[in-house]
Amino acid sequence: MSDRIPVIAVNRVSENAKKTLDIVRKFVEEKCIPADPIFSAQIGEGAQRWDHHPSVIDDLKVEARKLGLWNMFLAKGHYKESPGFSNLEYGLMAEWLGRSRTASEAVNCAAPDTGNMEVLAKYGNEAQKQQWLKPLMDGVIRSAFLMTEPDVASSDATNIQLSMKRDGNDWVLNGNKWWSSGAGDPRCKIYITMGKSDPTNPDPYKQQSVILVPADTPGITINRMLTVYGYDDAPHGHGHITFKNVRVPASNMVLGPGRGFEIIQGRLGPGRIHHAMRSIGAAEQALDWMLMRINDPKKTPFGKQLKEHGVILEWVAKSRIEIDAARLIVLNAAIKIDELGAKGALKEIAEAKVLVPQAALNVIDRAIQSFGGAGVSQDTPLAYSWAGIRTLRLADGPDEVHLQQMGRNENKRGAAVTATINKQKAASDQLFAQYRVAREVPGPKPRL
Structure with missing residues (x-):
């Protein structure tokens, strides 16, 4: 495996991590990728897509735990619950996980649970950790993260309007959330929810709080599941949720009232890198599919195999360059987080968040084009992969927000x-x- 690790990372990867990388690669290639079609088939059709989860996931989880592949995303030095890997080491593993639809969940490293576990591990008190972090880390429940709202420009989180009012020993919540990823899963038991608890605070960044809302709390209505380019992402889904006089114990507040921005910034930093890491894997998988297609002797447009057309080889070359460049951006950000924490790596995180999905989309789009009609159908994983990664240009802050902030910071060097x-x-x-x-x-x- 060490020959697959970029030179800049070799000396920063422990022998244990190198061995684990070999196990991850084998697990993904031999167990998870073959299980992906089974996962899709077991979801079923119609309303039943939301009343169960595919049993193949449970089988994969059992095998993953036997192999020691579990919760690798919790970085050493940052979380006492860490299995002992750095962000860099997990980044290399996540690239392999990104090649399969089932792999991340199989090793309990799937969003949004990863970010939610980080929130609980970093900011939760002991009671909150026992009630929610432990079952999440054990993989027996799932969670959702509720921040985005349909009626405001949520790219500016100061616009969040979900009302949180203190009433005795409770907080009462009213409002709407959407793109609540994971909320459709019957195993989803907890919503980590951001709302406005102090709207008159003169500091706009201290008006918000984060609270833990049990999914079965009275007053919660899941109105619908949103689709991503037509995909419903069952059984997890992306919920449009209404809160009407939802009462939550004050003890469920995370860190304290007015600390919401601090929490979400701590959550989203590593999460953006996790998305980018998996996107590299998806791009590599797309390039593999393209290579298979262009070397198919049965596909001979205009009397030649696809590989004999110069433009196709140019696509392959550009894809190789873009993947390798994107990987270095991601690993550089991971190294910075390991050394300085997420706050000290804001520029590098933003660079990866913006560049990597765009590079992955370029590669996947070329692969789709090489397959023709099959590329946009369910006969390859390419269309689903493209749709999922396209959302990353919006998730965790749209590209334009990160570019504006990066440009503003870079321009400080002007004088x-x-x-x-x-x-x-x-x-x-x-x-x-x-x-x-x-x-x-x-x-x-x-x-x-």
Whole structure:
């Protein structure tokens, strides 16, 4: 496996992680990818898609735990519950997980549970950890993260409107949420919910709180499941949920009132990297499918195999370059998180969040094109993969928000670089003057 690890990462990956990478690769290739069609078939059709989960997942989980593949995303040095891998090491594993629809859940490393477990591990009190973190880490329940709302521009989280009002020993919640990923799963038992608890606070970043809402609390209505380019993502789904006078014990508040922004920023940082890591794997899988297609001797448009058409080989080359470049961006961000924490790696996280889905989409789109009509059908995993990764340009903050922030931060160097360039120009003007003098005055040239 070490020959598959980029040079920048080799010396940062432990021997234990290298061995685990081998196990992950084998598990994904030999168990998870073959199980993907079984997963789809077991979901079924119609309303029954939401009343159960495919049993093949349970079988894969049993095997994964026997192999020691469980909760690898909890980074060492950041969580006492960590199995001992760094963000970098998990990144290399997540690339393999991204090749399969079932792999991440099979090893208990699937979103949104990963981010929710990080929230509970980092910010939850002991009672909250015992009630919710432990069963999540054991893989016996699932969870949802409720932040986005249908009636406001949720890309600016200060717009969140779900009302949270204190009433005695409870908080009372009213409002709407959507894109509540995981809320359709019958195993989903807890909603980690962001709302506005102090709307008059002069600091707009201290008006919000995060609270733990049991999924069976009276007053909660799941109105519908949203589709992603026509895919319903059953059994997990993306719920549009209404809260009407939902009473939640005050003890379910995470960290404290007004700490919501702090919590979601701590949650979304590593989560963005997890998405990017898996996207690299999806892109690699798409490239493999494209290579299979263009080498198919039965596919001979205009009397040639696809690989004999120059533009196709150009697609392959561009895909290889884009995947490798994207991987380095991701691993660099993972290294920075390991060294400085998520707050110290904001630029690198944003770079990966923006660049990687775009690169993966380019690769997947070329693979789809090489398959023709089959590429947009259910006969390959490509269409579903493209739809899922396209959402990443919106999830966890749209690209434009990250680009604006990155541009603003980069532009802070404007005054300093202007001064440096002007100083260099002045020195150059002085040199030009000396050279002119040297040409006009007889005798030896001055030493410059």
